[in-house]
Structures are given as C-alpha cells and as structure tokens.
Amino acid sequence: xxxxxxxxxxxxxxxxxxxxxxxxxxxxxxxxxxxxxxxxxxxxxxxxxxxxxxxxxxxxxxxxxxxxxxxxxxxxxxxxxxxxxxxxxxxxxxxxxxxxxxxxxxxxxxxxxxxxxxxxxxxxxxxxxxxxxxxxxxxxxxxxxxxxxxxxxxxxxxxxxxxxxxxxxxxxxxxxxxxxxxxxxxxxxxxxxxxxxxxxxxxxxxxxxxxxxxxxxxxxxxxxxxxxxxxxxxxxxxxxxxxxxxxxxxxxxxxxxxxxxxxxxxxxxxxxxxxxxxxxxxxxxxxxxxxxxxxxxxxxxxxxxxxxxxxxxxxxxxxxxxxxxxxxxxxxxxxxxxxxxxxxxxxxxxxxxxxxxxxxxxxxxxxxx
Amino acid sequence: xxxxxxxxxxxxxxxxxxxxxxxxxxxxxxxxxxxxxxxxxxxxxxxxxxxxxxxxxxxxxxxxxxxxxxxxxxxxxxxxxxxxxxxxxxxxxxxxxxxxxxxxxxxxxxxxxxxxxxxxxxxxxxxxxxxxxxxxxxxxxxxxxxxxxxxxxxxxxxxxxxxxxxxxxxxxxxxxxxxxxxxxxxxxxxxxxxxxxxxxxxxxxxxxxxxxxxxxxxxxxxxxxxxxxxxxxxxxxxxxxxxxxxxxxxxxxxxxxxxxxxxxxxxxxxxxxxxxxxxxxxxxxxxxxxxxxxxxxxxxxxxxxxxxxxxxxxxxxxxxxxxxxxxxxxxxxxxxxxxxxxxxxxxxxxxxxxxxxxxxxxxxxxxxxxxxxxxxxxxxxxxxxxxxxxxxxxxxxxxxxxxxxxxxxxxxxxxx
Numbered sequence: 001x002x003x004x005x006x007x008x009x010x011x012x013x014x015x016x017x018x019x020x021x022x023x024x025x026x027x028x029x030x031x032x033x034x035x036x037x038x039x040x041x042x043x044x045x046x047x048x049x050x051x052x053x054x055x056x057x058x059x060x061x062x063x064x065x066x067x068x069x070x071x072x073x074x075x076x077x078x079x080x081x082x083x084x085x086x087x088x089x090x091x092x093x094x095x096x097x098x099x100x101x102x103x104x105x106x107x108x109x110x111x112x113x114x115x116x117x118x119x120x121x122x123x124x125x126x127x128x129x130x131x132x133x134x135x136x137x138x139x140x141x142x143x144x145x146x147x148x149x150x151x152x153x154x155x156x157x158x159x160x161x162x163x164x165x166x167x168x169x170x171x172x173x174x175x176x177x178x179x180x181x182x183x184x185x186x187x188x189x190x191x192x193x194x195x196x197x198x199x200x201x202x203x204x205x206x207x208x209x210x211x212x213x214x215x216x217x218x219x220x221x222x223x224x225x226x227x228x229x230x231x232x233x234x235x236x237x238x239x240x241x242x243x244x245x246x247x248x249x250x251x252x253x254x255x256x257x258x259x260x261x262x263x264x265x266x267x268x269x270x271x272x273x274x275x276x277x278x279x280x281x282x283x284x285x286x287x288x289x290x291x292x293x294x295x296x297x298x299x300x301x302x303x304x305x306x307x308x309x310x311x312x313x314x315x316x317x318x319x320x321x322x323x324x325x326x327x328x329x330x331x332x333x334x335x336x337x338x339x340x341x342x343x344x345x346x347x348x349x350x351x352x353x354x355x356x357x358x359x360x361x362x363x364x365x366x367x368x369x
Numbered sequence: 370x371x372x373x374x375x376x377x378x379x380x381x382x383x384x385x386x387x388x389x390x391x392x393x394x395x396x397x398x399x400x401x402x403x404x405x406x407x408x409x410x411x412x413x414x415x416x417x418x419x420x421x422x423x424x425x426x427x428x429x430x431x432x433x434x435x436x437x438x439x440x441x442x443x444x445x446x447x448x449x450x451x452x453x454x455x456x457x458x459x460x461x462x463x464x465x466x467x468x469x470x471x472x473x474x475x476x477x478x479x480x481x482x483x484x485x486x487x488x489x490x491x492x493x494x495x496x497x498x499x500x501x502x503x504x505x506x507x508x509x510x511x512x513x514x515x516x517x518x519x520x521x522x523x524x525x526x527x528x529x530x531x532x533x534x535x536x537x538x539x540x541x542x543x544x545x546x547x548x549x550x551x552x553x554x555x556x557x558x559x560x561x562x563x564x565x566x567x568x569x570x571x572x573x574x575x576x577x578x579x580x581x582x583x584x585x586x587x588x589x590x591x592x593x594x595x596x597x598x599x600x601x602x603x604x605x606x607x608x609x610x611x612x613x614x615x616x617x618x619x620x621x622x623x624x625x626x627x628x629x630x631x632x633x634x635x636x637x638x639x640x641x642x643x644x645x646x647x648x649x650x651x652x653x654x655x656x657x658x659x660x661x662x663x664x665x666x667x668x669x670x671x672x673x674x675x676x677x678x679x680x681x682x683x684x685x686x687x688x689x690x691x692x693x694x695x696x697x698x699x700x701x702x703x704x705x706x707x708x709x710x711x712x713x714x715x716x717x718x719x720x721x722x723x724x725x726x727x728x729x730x731x732x733x734x735x736x737x738x739x740x741x742x743x744x745x746x747x748x749x750x751x752x753x754x755x756x757x758x759x760x761x762x763x764x765x766x767x768x769x770x771x772x773x774x775x776x777x778x779x780x781x782x783x784x785x
Binding site for chain 2: 081292
C-alpha cells in the first residue's frame with residue numbers, strides 16, 4: 001500500500017507502472033529517438049559550449065550515473081559490497097567512459113573507450129576501424145576482448161564487467177534503481193531471454209567473422225564487401241541504437257532496468273557462458289529461507305532467486321550480473337555472492353549436516369537449474 | 370489415493386508438493402479459507418510496507434499448481450466426519466478424502482482488557498491476509514498507534530506502522546525486549562535501535578484499559594503504569610495459538626490439547642487423519658510454531674501419509690528474524706554460562722552459550738552467520754575455545770563487509 005500524501009502517491013506511481021511511469025518512459029524514448037535519429041540536440045550542446053550532441057549525451061549519462069550512484073551509496077551504506085561496487089561504477093563512468101576519451105581526442109588521439117570491449121562495442125573488433133588505430137589501442141582491444149574479459153569472467157563471474165565496469169549496467173544500477181524490481185520473473189520470460197540473447201550473440205559473431213573475411217578478401221569480392229557493410233549498419237541500427245538505447249533505457253520505468261542486458265546484450269550472453277563454467281555462484285544457506293520473495297522481486301535480471309533459496313540450492317545462472325541486491329534485501333541473510341574453487345565448494349558441502357530435509361527435491365520440481 | 374489437506378500455509382503446501390513428488394497418480398486437494406494461493410506469511414510486512422505486491426508473496430508461479438495437479442479449494446471447513454471420510458465446507462460443499470492432513474496453522478491470541486468490548490474498529494492482529502487488508506484500510510486515518518506484545522510479530526507491525534509515518538507506542542510487558550529469546554544486553558541493543566527509529570518503547574508496561582470514541586473506533590489505551598496513550602489503531606501481537614477452535618464442534622473431533630494431539634509420525638487420534646505445523650501438538654506437549662518447523666513437519670507428515678515409518682523428534686532449534694535493520698540468528702538453547710561481545714560503536718553482538726565446557730547455543734545480532742556450522746559445533750560438543758578459534762568459518766557477511774573478529778577474540782582471551 002502507499003503512504004498518504006501527493007509526494008508519496010507520485011513516488012509509488014512512478015515506481016509501479018503508474019501513469020507517471022508511462023509518461024517518463026515516453027520522455028526517455030523520445031530523448032533517445034531525437035539523439036540517435038535527429039540533430040535536435042546539437043544546438044543545445046553548442047549553446048553550452050560542447051562540441052556536439054554525443055559529448056552532451058556523455059555528460060548527461062555521467063551525471064545520471066553519479067547522482068543515482070550517490071543515492072544508491074546512501075541507501076545501502078550499511079553494505080560494503082554495494083558501496084565499493086557503486087564507487088567503482090561512478091569512477092569508471094567518469095574516467096574511462098567520459099573524461100579519458102575526451103582527453104584522448106584533445107590530444108589528437110582516437111576517442112577510445114577503455115571500459116568497452118567487443119562484442120558490446122563491435123567497432124573494437126571491426127578490422128577496418130581497429131587497424132586504423134595506433135598499436136597500443138589495437139593490442140588493448142584484442143587482448144581485452146580475447147583475454148581480460150573471459151579470464152576475469154571465469155574467476156569472478158560476469159559481474160566484474162556487468163555490474164562494476166559496464167556503462168549500461170552502471171546506469172541501470174544507479175539512475176535505474178527505482179525501477180529495478182519491474183523485471184518479469186516468470187519462467188516464460190526466462191525461456192524467451194535464452195533464445196533472444198543467444199541469437200544476438202550468434203548474429204554478432206557471424207557479423208564479426210564476415211567483417212574479417214570482407215577485410216581480407218573484400219577487394220576481390222565487392223558483393224561480399226557491400227553486403228557486409230549493409231549488415232554492419234543494419235546491426236548498428238537495430239542492436240546498438242534501438243535495442244541498447246531506445247528500448248533499453250526508454251523502457252526503464254515500465255519493464256525494469258536491464259531489458260537490454262537480459263534480452264539482447266551479446267557481451268552479457270558471452271560472459272554468461274563463461275560464468276556457467278567459472279567460479280562465481282550465489283551460495284544459499286541451508287533451510288533458512290522464509291520464501292518472502294524480496295530477492296526475486298529486486299532481481300533486475302528477472303531471476304526467481306527465491307526458487308533456489310527455498311530449495312537450498314546454491315546456484316549460478318548465466319544471466320546473473322552479480323549486483324548483489326538479492327543478498328542485500330534478504331531479511332534472513334540466506335544469500336551470499338562468492339567465487340569458489342571446486343575444492344572450497346566441497347569443503348563447505350561438508351558442513352551440510354544430515355537432517356530430515358529433502359527440500360531441494362520437493363520444492364525444486366520445475367527444473368530451475 | 371485421494372489426499373485432502375486443510376490449510377495452504379507452508380506446512381500444507383510443502384506436504385502437497387512432497388506427496389506429489391512420490392505419488393504421481395494421487396488426487397491432491399488443498400483447502401483454504403484465507404487465500405487462493407499459498408503465500409509467504411513471513412512477508413506480510415513487506416506487502417504492508419509497499420516493498421512488494423500481494424502477488425509477489427506467492428513462492429510459486431500459479432501455473433505450477435496445474436503442472437503439479439494440486440487442486441485448490443477455497444472455503445472454510447466446518448465439519449469433519451472421520452467415519453465417513455468426509456468434510457463439509459461453510460457453503461455446504463462436501464469433500465471426500467482417503468487421507469486427511471490438518472495443517473490449519475495458528476490464530477492470534479486475543480485478550481480481554483476492560484473496555485475492549487465497546488471497541489468496534491481499530492483493533493488489529495497481523496497474521497493473515499485479512500489482517501493485512503484491515504491494517505491497510507486503517508492506516509491512512511491513523512496518526513498514533515499502540516502495539517502490545519514484545520515478540521516478533523509485534524516488532525514487525527511496529528516497523529510497518531512507523532514506515533507509514535504513524536507514531537507508535539510499543540508496550541512490552543517484560544523489563545527488556547523479548548526475554549524469551551534475548552538476554553538483557555541484546556534486549557537493550559534492540560530497544561535502543563527501536564528508539565532510534567522513533568518508536569516509543571514502554572517496558573514493564575501493559576494495557577490496563579481500552580477506550581473507544583463515539584464512532585466505536587479505539588481512541589485511547591491506559592497502561593498498567595497509568596499512562597494514557599491516545600491512538601486510532603491498537604495492534605494486538607501477544608502470541609499465537611493453534612487454530613483448533615473449529616474442531617470441538619465437528620462430528621468427530623480429534624483428541625485436542627493445546628493443539629491437535631499427534632504421535633511422532635503426525636497421526637491424529639482419528640483414522641486416516643494427520644496433523645502438522647503450528648496446529649499440531651507432539652508428545653510431551655511440544656508445539657512448534659515457527660516457519661521452519663512447519664515446513665519440516667509438512668514434509669515429514671507427507672512421508673507418514675505415504676506409509677513411511679516416521680519418528681519425528683524436533684531437531685536442534687534454530688530461528689532467524691530481523692528487528693528493523695538488525696538481523697538475528699539463533700541456534701541451540703540457552704546455557705548457564707555464556708560469552709558475550711558487543712562490537713564497539715556498532716549494533717552488532719555475539720553470544721555463545723555453553724554448559725560443562727561444551728557450546729550449546731548461539732545468539733547473534735547484526736551480522737550474518739551460516740548456522741549450519743553452529744549446529745555442527747553444538748552436536749560435536751565443541752568447547753568455547755575451539756569455537757572461538759574457528760568462528761570465522763561460519764561468517765556469512767557480504768563481500769568486503771565481513772566483520773573483524775579480532776576484538777571478540779581478544780575479549781575472550783582476556784576473560785578466560
């Protein structure tokens with residue numbers, strides 16, 4: 001129920017798909033449409049002394065992450081994981097994703113975003129672009145995508161990127177905080193997510209392969225080269241502009257904050273596969289869950305965490321971005337994010353004293369593995 | 370086989386799923402007067418505080434009941450005829466069963482304070498969905514409330530009311546909060562925390578008289594210390610009792626004590642009737658009335674209904690709670706001696722109780738612990754010294770947030 005008073009009504013309305021939430025969603029969507037498909041923001045940017053609409057966008061983005069992040073740090077100040085993680089998110093956004101690229105540009109270097117990697121940023125493995133950069137950028141791009149991303153993913157789960165570094169995740173976890181609970185928790189949307197997110201990953205891999213082939217043999221195959229170019233711009237329009245921007249942020253107040261990450265991000269899909277075979281998991285304390293459902297409610301990725309918690313199943317879900325909010329809101333301290341080697345996992349399994357309970361068999365009948 | 374379960378709380382639903390797991394062909398029906406679907410009663414407060422919708426309280430997707438072929442019947446059972454294997458609902462419907470499980474849970478205790486009979490509205494409990502509806506209806510017109518009863522439900526209701534901006538007077542009969550479970554130091558820690566949240570906590574005090582306004586709504590409470598507390602809402606949270614009031618009047622009542630008397634395999638005194646959860650009274654007058662025991666009993670009662678040999682002895686006690694922001698974990702029993710440590714400047718404490726040099730119980734406030742280690746140490750009769758040296762193994766705090774144990778260990782060294 002809501003508290004009395006207009007301010008309280010508005011707060012509830014905007015956080016729970018009320019009329020004000022739909023209005024806000026329309027505003028965000030319109031903003032992204034204007035940004036991507038018109039030059040409407042350029043005069044505004046120039047009026048305040050910026051060189052163009054993308055700098056204005058970067059400034060607004062950084063501002064949103066910072067202000068939202070300060071709110072999140074205050075709200076969860078008793079939780080060191082949330083404080084440290086949110087400080088990291090703000091720092092990465094303010095430096096790697098905003099000031100450093102602009103400084104690079106100022107010193108006549110390429111405007112390179114150190115916090116983004118292929119396949120989230122396709123350009124960084126687009127041969128015609130990346131090979132035009134100075135060598136350090138080429139090395140960073142290749143080593144980052146091929147080594148840094150999967151190795152850190154194997155040790156810490158995808159969270160090191162999705163909840164600590166990535167700008168999309170950063171915006172979701174700061175500015176998007178009021179809407180994180182709106183993600184759909186049904187098994188149906190889980191099924192849809194698995195199909196869509198892996199499809200986008202497949203398409204991005206295909207496109208990358210095509211770009212390399214076209215880069216090496218395109219001169220003698222003009223048809224292939226022109227097909228690759230149109231495929232590239234089609235991908236850029238649908239995935240990078242419409243799905244990541246217009247839909248991804250435009251629907252924050254209606255569908256929650258991680259629609260893009262969950263249903264379409266190729267980077268999240270790739271890291272999810274690494275995560276499934278890596279060390280990261282959410283540990284569940286035995287027989288302590290009261291099935292309240294706060295964990296599921298506040299999972300921005302729509303994972304029904306409660307289904308595992310009430311069945312005593314420690315688990316790793318590919319989609320989990322490791323934001324740690326399930327553990328934060330749990331009123332009984334049942335959940336804990338951790339990176340375990342299999343030896344450690346066996347060690348902690350020893351603690352499971354034999355009792356009567358067979359909850360994992362009885363209460364997990366729905367194949368939530 | 371036709372199984373019927375009365376009550377769709379955690380005991381009833383756990384047994385329904387357990388029955389289905391083992392018997393794919395049986396007909397399984399769950400009867401409830403309270404709700405269409407199982408919901409988490411422990412989460413009522415989060416619905417009241419607008420952190421969840423009612424639908425969010427349901428631990429299973431609704432389609433799961435169809436997938437598991439668990440039939441849901443909405444209605445209050447008014448008659449039980451064990452000789453005919455038959456139930457009657459308030460609206461006259463008849464339900465036949467082969468085996469019956471009574472999992473009716475608890476009702477809140479009521480009190481007979483003078484003046485209460487003239488009050489027609491504004492007095493609430495906080496146990497059922499219907500209680501939640503009443504509370505939500507009353508809150509917008511409530512500026513001050515009195516909550517009586519120093520247990521877990523009481524503090525939950527206090528938190529909800531405070532969340533809605535209501536000024537709350539919280540009456541606790543004892544000299545510190547929840548002496549049944551907490552020692553004085555912990556009780557005072559919680560008391561200070563409640564007061565920090567603006568709650569007016571009255572210890573050693575209870576309701577002496579209740580007054581109503583002209584409209585019949587509660588308007589004032591007079592306490593035994595003579596304080597007059599104006600209020601528009603009075604929360605009664607003075608414990609719960611097995612929900613068996615309806616049973617003495619049925620055609621074939623089962624043997625009753627405080628609850629429905631059952632043997633160690635959850636059989637009631639009637640043929641083909643079992644009982645489990647809050648409403649069941651085990652041998653030696655044991656009534657377990659917490660979420661965890663209801664879940665455990667529901668599972669075991671199902672095994673017994675399926676024909677397994679079951680010999681239930683309540684295991685080592687454990688429980689958990691949260692008082693506003695302070696989490697609480699307890700395992701085992703109180704011992705004659707204990708080591709207590711309060712973390713300086715923080716609302717964190719630990720108490721490890723022991724008897725004859727073996728640890729017997731843990732009371733932990735304000736930080737997270739994996740209680741399965743505590744259980745193991747108690748069952749292995751570990752000494753306090755061993756436990757103190759191994760304590761870090763059981764820490765379950767968030768990453769970067771693990772509380773340092775050096776101070777506690779130094780204090781233990783100094784004391785021993």
